[in-house]
Amino acid sequence: MDFTEEQLERYSRHIILQEVGVEGQQKLLESSVLIIGAGGLGTPAAQFLAAAGVGKIGLVDADQVELSNLQRQVLHHTPDVGRLKVESAKNKINSMNPDVEVKTYRDYLYSGNIKEVIREYDFIIDGTDNFPAKFLINDAAVMEDKPFSHAGIIKFTGQTMTVVPSEDTPCYRCVFIDPPPPGAVPSCKEAGVLGVLAGVVGALQATEAIKYLLDKGDLLTGNLLNYDALSMDFRKIEVKKNPDCGVCGEDPEITELIDYEQGACEL
Amino acid sequence: MKIQVNGKKVEYENELTVKELLKEEDVDMPEMVSVELNGEILAKDKFDSQLIKDGDQVEFLYFMGGGSNDGLH
Ligand SMILES: [Zn+2]
Numbered sequence: 001m002d003f004t005e006e007q008l009e010r011y012s013r014h015i016i017l018q019e020v021g022v023e024g025q026q027k028l029l030e031s032s033v034l035i036i037g038a039g040g041l042g043t044p045a046a047q048f049l050a051a052a053g054v055g056k057i058g059l060v061d062a063d064q065v066e067l068s069n070l071q072r073q074v075l076h077h078t079p080d081v082g083r084l085k086v087e088s089a090k091n092k093i094n095s096m097n098p099d100v101e102v103k104t105y106r107d108y109l110y111s112g113n114i115k116e117v118i119r120e121y122d123f124i125i126d127g128t129d130n131f132p133a134k135f136l137i138n139d140a141a142v143m144e145d146k147p148f149s150h151a152g153i154i155k156f157t158g159q160t161m162t163v164v165p166s167e168d169t170p171c172y173r174c175v176f177i178d179p180p181p182p183g184a185v186p187s188c189k190e191a192g193v194l195g196v197l198a199g200v201v202g203a204l205q206a207t208e209a210i211k212y213l214l215d216k217g218d219l220l221t222g223n224l225l226n227y228d229a230l231s232m233d234f235r236k237i238e239v240k241k242n243p244d245c246g247v248c249g250e251d252p253e254i255t256e257l258i259d260y261e262q263g264a265c266e267l
Numbered sequence: 268m269k270i271q272v273n274g275k276k277v278e279y280e281n282e283l284t285v286k287e288l289l290k291e292e293d294v295d296m297p298e299m300v301s302v303e304l305n306g307e308i309l310a311k312d313k314f315d316s317q318l319i320k321d322g323d324q325v326e327f328l329y330f331m332g333g334g335s336n337d338g339l340h
Contacts, residue, residue: 040333129332152331159331175308176301180330184298193333201333224328235274237326242308 001026007099011053019216025053029099031213032056034121036109036137038085039063040198041151041205042127043075048206050093050100054213057093058121060105061085072195109133111257114140123209124148127202131179132260138172139247139257141165147212149205149220156194156229158201161239162208162220165248169221174242174249179260197229268321285314285325294327301328 003011003022014020014028033054035042038061049057063085065076073085080088086104093102105117114136118124124146126137134150141148142165150172151160163171204225211217223236246254269278272292279291285304289297302309303326309317319325 131330131332134332151333153333154329154331157329157331158333159329175303175328176330177308177311180298184296198333237303237328238306239303239308239328240306244310 001029010097014052020214024214024216028053028210028213029055031123032058032121033123033125033209034058034060034118035125035127036060036133037127037129038075038089039069039127039129040072040153040193040195041202042125043073043089044199044202045125045127045206045209046089046093047075047096048203049209050097052206052210053097053099054209055099056101056103056121058103058105058117059086059089060107060109060117062106062108072193072198074199109136111136111259114257115144118144118146121146123212125205125209126150127205134172135179135260136257138163139254142171142247143257149208151201151205153193153197153201154191156197158197158227158229159224160201160204160208160220161224162212164212164219164221167221168241170239170241171245171248173247174245175224175239177242177246182261194229197227200229201227270319270322271324273326282318282320285309285317285319288319288325289314289327292327299330301330302326303328
C-alpha cells in the first residue's frame, strides 16, 4: 500500500517514531479492533484508535446516548442524546479519520453470536460494565484465541489487564474465577465514577491494542494494573495462570459459553 | 507477625484467616474481591480456613465493572 501525501502528513508523528515508522503505520491501517461497549471506556479507546489510523473498528452497543453519559463518554455530544451510541460514535470517527472503516453492531452479544463477531478482528477491547459480559468476552476470546484488553472502573479506581490466549497468558477467569453473586454487585448509579478515570483507562486499553498490533513493547499480560486516581498510584500486580481456571486451566470444565444472569448496571 | 497487604506492610498480633483479614482491612464486600496469596489465587471456599502467616503477601483484587452496558443480558 502506498501512502498518500495526506496520510504521510496525518501520521507523520507516528512515522517518525522508530518503533512505528511507515511499516508500523501500514500495519495499523491494515488492522482491525473490536470495541465492545461504546461508553466510558470504549469511546476514548475508539477515539485514539481511530486517530491512530487503525483501519477497521467494530463497535458493539445496543444502547442509546443518555444525558448522564456525557460526563465521561467523550465521543457523544449533547445533540446525540437519544441516538444509538454506535451511530453517534461512528459519525465522529468518520469525521475524524476517513481512513477508518467503522462497522457497527447494535445487537446484544450472547453465547450464540459473540464468537462469530470477534473472529473478524485482530484485537478486542472489553469496555463493558457488567460481569456476565466480561466473563463471556473472556471465555469466547480464550476459545477463539483472540487477544483482548480487560478493564473496569469504579469511583476513583480502575484496573486493566491484557490477555493473549495464543501465548498462554493468564485470563480474566484465572484471576476472578466466577462472576460475583448478583446481589453483591453495587448499583453503579450509587457508586458513581470520576469521568476522566474512564478516559485514562480507556486510553490505556487503546495503548495495549496499538502495541499488540505493532508487536512492540511489553504488554500488560500476567499483570493486573491498578490505578488509583486519588492517590495517583499506578500499581502492577503480578498474576499467574490458574491451573484450576474453568476455561484455560489444566482440565477446563467450561467448553460451551455461558450466559450468566445478572442485572447490568448503567455506568 | 508482619505481612504485606496490597503492597503495604501491616502488622498483626496473631495469625488470622483470610476472612478475618478481609474484615480487619475494612473490605465491605468480600464477595467483590478475589484474593491472591503469595502469587496464587485463592479459591473462595478457602477464605474461612486459610491462615495468613508471617511474611505472607496478600493482594485484594476487586471486581470492577464500569465502561458501558452494551446490553448483554
Ligand atoms: Zn484462565
